[in-house]
Amino acid sequence: MKITFFGAAREVTGSNSMIEVGGQKFLVDCGLHQGSPEIEKRNSEPLGYDHKAIAAVFVTHAHLDHVGRLPLLTKNGFAGKIYATKPTVELAQLILDDALNVMTYNNRKLKTPILYAESDIASVMSMFVGVEYGEEIVIPAKAGILKSRELDSRLRGNDTSGEVVVKFHDAGHIFGSAFIEIAGEGKRIVFSGDVGNVEVPILRDTEKLPGGLDALICESTYGNRLHESVHERQEVIENMIREGIERGGVVMIPSFSLERTQELLYELNDLIDRKKKLPRVPIFLDSPLAIDAIKVYEKYPEYYDAEAAKYFKAGDDLFNFPGLTLTHLREESMKINHTPGCKIIIAGAGMMNGGRIVFHALRYLSDPKNTLLIIGYQSAGTLGRKIVDGQRFVDILGERVEVRCKVKMVGALSAHGDQDKLLDWIGGGATTPKKVYLNHGDPVASEALAKRITEDLGVKATVVNVGLEVRV
Numbered sequence: 001m002k003i004t005f006f007g008a009a010r011e012v013t014g015s016n017s018m019i020e021v022g023g024q025k026f027l028v029d030c031g032l033h034q035g036s037p038e039i040e041k042r043n044s045e046p047l048g049y050d051h052k053a054i055a056a057v058f059v060t061h062a063h064l065d066h067v068g069r070l071p072l073l074t075k076n077g078f079a080g081k082i083y084a085t086k087p088t089v090e091l092a093q094l095i096l097d098d099a100l101n102v103m104t105y106n107n108r109k110l111k112t113p114i115l116y117a118e119s120d121i122a123s124v125m126s127m128f129v130g131v132e133y134g135e136e137i138v139i140p141a142k143a144g145i146l147k148s149r150e151l152d153s154r155l156r157g158n159d160t161s162g163e164v165v166v167k168f169h170d171a172g173h174i175f176g177s178a179f180i181e182i183a184g185e186g187k188r189i190v191f192s193g194d195v196g197n198v199e200v201p202i203l204r205d206t207e208k209l210p211g212g213l214d215a216l217i218c219e220s221t222y223g224n225r226l227h228e229s230v231h232e233r234q235e236v237i238e239n240m241i242r243e244g245i246e247r248g249g250v251v252m253i254p255s256f257s258l259e260r261t262q263e264l265l266y267e268l269n270d271l272i273d274r275k276k277k278l279p280r281v282p283i284f285l286d287s288p289l290a291i292d293a294i295k296v297y298e299k300y301p302e303y304y305d306a307e308a309a310k311y312f313k314a315g316d317d318l319f320n321f322p323g324l325t326l327t328h329l330r331e332e333s334m335k336i337n338h339t340p341g342c343k344i345i346i347a348g349a350g351m352m353n354g355g356r357i358v359f360h361a362l363r364y365l366s367d368p369k370n371t372l373l374i375i376g377y378q379s380a381g382t383l384g385r386k387i388v389d390g391q392r393f394v395d396i397l398g399e400r401v402e403v404r405c406k407v408k409m410v411g412a413l414s415a416h417g418d419q420d421k422l423l424d425w426i427g428g429g430a431t432t433p434k435k436v437y438l439n440h441g442d443p444v445a446s447e448a449l450a451k452r453i454t455e456d457l458g459v460k461a462t463v464v465n466v467g468l469e470v471r472v
């Protein structure tokens with residue numbers, strides 16, 4: 001079995017790895033490079049292999065840095081199947097459509113390239129095969145698919161049939177996210193995808209790592225960091241929003257449309273409707289992508305954790321409660337301004353580098369009564385980062401705005417596990433993997449995690465480079 005890394009090596013985006021096993025080539029993820037214009041230029045470069053030679057793609061989850069270049073594969077001749085969990089398939093469609101909209105908009109404004117067309121996304125969608133966690137997917141030596149329930153012996157034995165057996169496990173990172181187990185040629189490996197944080201609402205905890213692994217390819221986004229305690233996350237949200245409401249103004253929450261927004265609604269529903277800990281004020285969810293994603297969450301309640309499942313079974317609508325208004329259309333969004341007094345506005349983009357939050361920021365940043373609640377990581381150069389860094393004046397849509405509102409940050413809502421969580425997970429299976437390869441992290445984060453893995457678990461951990469080939 002051979003693994004080659006084509007992306008997310010010493011960086012956090014552009015996930016793309018190849019596995020050669022049983023005489024066939026497979027990919028895990030095919031994501032977009034995201035960040036500075038320099039980094040994003042790499043999306044226009046060739047992927048580095050013959051697209052037609054790929055038998056199948058396994059997708060860990062629907063984030064753009066894991067699915068964003070799938071349409072480039074189909075555009076350039078890939079004709080195999082793309083396997084992902086059922087929610088991931090549906091979320092991927094929303095994410096790719098949204099990415100195309102953003103590319104089209106940026107092309108008009110900045111002349112940056114549009115990488116693919118709507119028809120390429122349609123091709124991707126037609127190749128998806130939705131799978132369940134724990135389902136065994138058997139790919140015979142030649143292209144095709146066969147499913148069987150009696151493959152455990154093959155998973156463990158020295159198999160020379162050329163078959164490849166693949167299993168998706170719950171990664172607890174975003175809705176439908178998976179880590180992927182791949183067995184063939186008598187070897188067994190796992191690709192972690194992104195590993196979720198602990199005790200995230202709605203999502204189940206990351207499944208235990210299977211024992212007997214010859215290699216684990218693991219993300220390392222927060223390999224050198226520890227999150228603040230997540231146990232009081234709801235209390236932190238409650239206090240911040242209460243303070244904002246007591247100031248009597250508008251509470252703006254820039255939010256990532258997938259996962260973070262749904263988790264926030266879930267917590268607000270709990271705080272306002274069930275526990276009556278916060279007063280009812282008008283709440284607007286002003287993000288078409290987030291609103292569409294809610295429908296996917298509602299369609300797959302079998303993916304909920306025990307608490308969310310309990311509420312769902314009792315007939316509770318997890319993402320709807322008194323006072324909440326969903327504003328899908330632009331006209332509806334513009335009317336939010338007409339609601340007088342205190343209100344909460346949740347809108348994308350999460351780093352305020354575009355999306356509807358920008359219009360609200362333009363209107364409300366300069367009033368000291370208002371609050372801006374930052375709940376996610378803010379990249380350098382984004383409007384969100386400038387405000388967090390304390391810049392007094394910011395330019396929004398060609399206007400200079402003075403930041404006079406209260407700016408608050410919550411750090412406990414990360415979608416990724418921290419160093420402790422990653423170490424617990426890597427060392428928490430029936431046996432520890434024989435080798436660990438770290439991808440999806442800045443070098444300093446990956447190196448720090450590699451050191452801890454070697455010291456604490458006694459396993460050799462290697463930080464991968466683009467182009468690195470590994471034989472298992």
Ligand SMILES: [Zn+2]
Binds near residue numbers: 061063173194
């Ligand atoms: Zn992710």
